[in-house]
Structures are given as structure tokens and as C-alpha cells.
Amino acid sequence: MDLTLILFIILAVTAIATALGLLISRNAVYAALFLVMNFACVAIFYLLLGAPFIAMAQVTVYAGAIMVLFLFVIMLLGAEKLPKGDVLPVQRPLAIGAAVILLAEAVILLVQRFQSTAMLQAPGTVENSMDSLREMSGLLFTEYLLPFEVTSILLLVAMVGAIVLTKQEKGTRG
């Protein structure tokens, strides 16, 4: 057992536990905070995989910006109390069934079909160097320039859409 293995197991348990906490918490603010913890775990997974840029982006974009936006809207609307009791009694068992089937399928496929791929070890050693960052930014602006530009247009459209959707009409309030 080396250090990365122990770290992986602790992080995996924390990630699953916080994801379950997101499910069972009755208060939307707690659910959002559980998700922040989950995102932090995922960021450390990225560091374990040797991807420092997306680890930092995960912390700033997901755990920072997106979750602050969530908490802001939850508190703005006063929607923190999640309703109790289900309107559709079949929905919860159905959802459990769908999620469990999906998970079982994924695990069975991994264990049975792709055994050679599944037990694959990472080539080389993990290093979180600045070189990979430089290489990736170069790649983003050369080979992946078109997806990059399309993404920026998508962000612009989303921004305009959000403003239009939440714009107060003249003379009306509330």
C-alpha cells in the first residue's frame, strides 16, 4: 500500500459520502455545501491524475463560481426547505432502480468485458508540472481553436439568455 492508494481510498469514500449527503439532506443549503466538498475531492483526484490545470479550474469555476451562484439563488428565493413527501409514490423506487441498474451495468462491464483495460496501470509517474499547462494552453489555441471559440460563443449566449430571462418588466415588481 503506497501513499497514493491510501489517499485514493480516503478521497473516494469522502466523495461518495458527500454525494450521498447531497441526496439525503433536507435543506438545499446543506446539499449545496456537500456538493462543494465533493467538488474539492474531485479536484484532488485531478491532481492525483496529474492534471493541475483542471484541478485549479475545478476549484475556481465549480466550487467557487458555480456553487456561489447556487447558494445565492437558494437564499434569494428562500427555497432552502426541500418539500417532504412525494407526490408520485412510484418515482422514488423507480429512480433507485434506474440508478442501481446503471451502476451495476457499468461495474459488470468493467469487471467482465474490459478486464485488460480495467487493470491497466498508468504509464510513467504523475507530475504536476507547469510544462503540461503550457502544452495544453498551446493545444487549446491551435488544434482545439474552433471548439474553444464555439464555447466562448456559448457562454455569451448563456449570459444574454440569463439576463433576458431574469429581466424585470417595466412597471411590474416581484
Add this chain to the structure above:
Amino acid sequence: MSIPLSWYLILAAALFAIGLFGVLSRRNAIAILLGVELMLNAVNINLAAFWRYLDPAQMAGQAFAVIVFAVAAAEVAVGLALIISVYRRRKTVVADEIDLMKW
């Protein structure tokens, strides 16, 4: 012994399944969006893991992950704007009660 690829994939599958359950079973529209975020994250773990184990020379996996970040941000912005807009008109964020188009 270091970590085999399948551990990352199983972890990502578990997170995805939990997120799917959240999306399907929650009634609060904001909680549904939180579940979607969890699912997007699980996909990103897969992308990063496949990049590291199968093709570390290319940066394609990381580039895709960055694009998924941007798409997630756009999705959250529009989704929350929709929720605010619905809340202004109907005074509710419960997905069951937003049934104007239900026949």
C-alpha cells in the same frame, strides 16, 4: 501497487448513478440542477482518467474537461435564470407544481 484505471471508472460510475438518482427523485428544481452538476463531474473524472491511462501524450482529455466546465457554467446560469423566472410567476420551485403545459 498503484491505482488501476477501473477504480477511477467505478468511482465515476457511482457518482454518476448518485447524481442520476438525485435528478430523478428530487422535487426541488434547484436540487435537480445540483444532481446534474454531480453527473457532469463524474463524466469529467472519466475524461481525465482515460487521458492519463491511455493517451498521456495528447492533451485531448484535459481540453474536453475544460470545455465541459464552460458548458456546465452556461447550463447553471441559464437553469438558475429559468428557476428565478418561474419563481417570479408561480411562487414555487417545486418541479411537480410547474405544470402549466401539462394537459
